Amino acid sequence: MQERQFSSMLDELRNAFQSGLTVSFAWRRAQLLALLRFLREREVDIAAAVHADLGKSAQETFLTETSFLAGEIRYALKHLKAWMRPSRRGVPPHYQFGHGAVHPEPRGVVLIIGAWNYPLQLVLAPLAAALAAGNCAVLKPSEHAPHTSALLARSAGEYFDSSAVRVVEGGIVEAGALLAERFDFIFYTGSRNGGREVMLAAARHMLPVALELGGKNPCIVEPDAALRTAARRIVWAKFLNAGQTCIAPDYLLVHEDVVSVLLSFMQQAIRDFFGADPRKSPDYSRIVNDHHFTRLERLLRDGTIVAGGHSERASRYIAPTILREIAAGSAIMEEEIFGPLLPVLTYRSFDEALAFIGQRDDSLALYLFSSKRATEKKALRQTRSGSFCCNDLLFQSAVHTLPFGGTGKSGFGRYHGKAGFETFSLSRSVLCKSVFPDPDLRYPPYGKSKFAILKAIVRLFG
């Protein structure tokens, strides 16, 4: 039954797309403005839904969800006309007369599957890019953020053009039924396992995909770093959303000479930000569900607790926790932590730290605290990651001019700002030729002398 519903929904969206509805600048602009209106008019409902899903404060929802999204949309509105313009390309003299250009064209009907940790941003930022690029879209928000998912489903008809945008609620079953349909592009945010399933399903239809996955993001702290600031920024980035952030630092690599000073600054920062008992802080989130709570409680045992370590199952609270003396080969250094546990490892030389990172999968983000440009350059040269941020964390994803995405097992495909528009567009190469001249030279029979002239021309211009 569901399959039949999805395929008739897809037929409707495809008809809308083929009618040319979504192509004009006016339509795209109107959709982006409607998205902005949704964020403004439903701000209170959004904050309540995200709080019900993750225990997140309204302030944090504003900072990490709605204000980021509004910024993305305003940036797109400002640049949309320029992005939509075909870009002219030179045509070499021996192919004249003609003009060449690359036209950004919508992909068609796209599927956007989101994760739960930033339940609004992870579906609406790709949606903004998809609409800016002139696509129809189906959103499948995460079933693990049911309040946000329900709000999106309820509001869709009111704000979005329902002939072009639909929201499908549900979990793996619904996602699987959607993936059985033939979309034109799939944009997926979530775990590696889910990403693998999406890629397999896409392969059946030979579909392009973008996968925004996770991984273990290292953060290196050099002895010349501004340690107090580094400590405050690391604590803020790690324990935001109770560590459930794909680009949060997963573990620290700290030079052994400064580890004790850094740890005491970090302990102080935890107290400053969340008080003596973070359970009572209105600014500290909860773990999304029992499955992840149990998983994180198990990881707590993989090291010696330096700060935090408390947990409370009833409210799915896990304190901001710092761990040392991590057991060799322990799970906490193998799987993505995705929670408020921060293992701290030490190194003796920078090369040792880089070698440690080099032995592991490419991460989504890599962080370095150092005051030396040469150290920054060396880290950039000798590591790979989707993004790199020096002397701060997370903000690389908030800058609209910087494309966001992973590399290797942390995913592929970019969005945010113009990169999102490009990801949801097809670059169509267009060459329009004059019918004059039409030299005989290009046509067979070539013969010896004709070929010699052709060769000379191609060598000169080709």
Ligand code: NAD
């Ligand atoms: P998840 O893979 O469990 O679910 C993500 C979405 O995919 C959900 O909507 C879910 O219903 C769907 N899904 C799950 N399994 C599926 C399958 N087999 N086939 C089709 N769809 C499926 O991931 P999650 O637990 O929601 O998210 C956590 C992961 O996402 C972490 O690894 C995190 O690092 C990553 N993440 C990455 C980014 C990024 O931008 N790169 C952002 C947020 C989260």
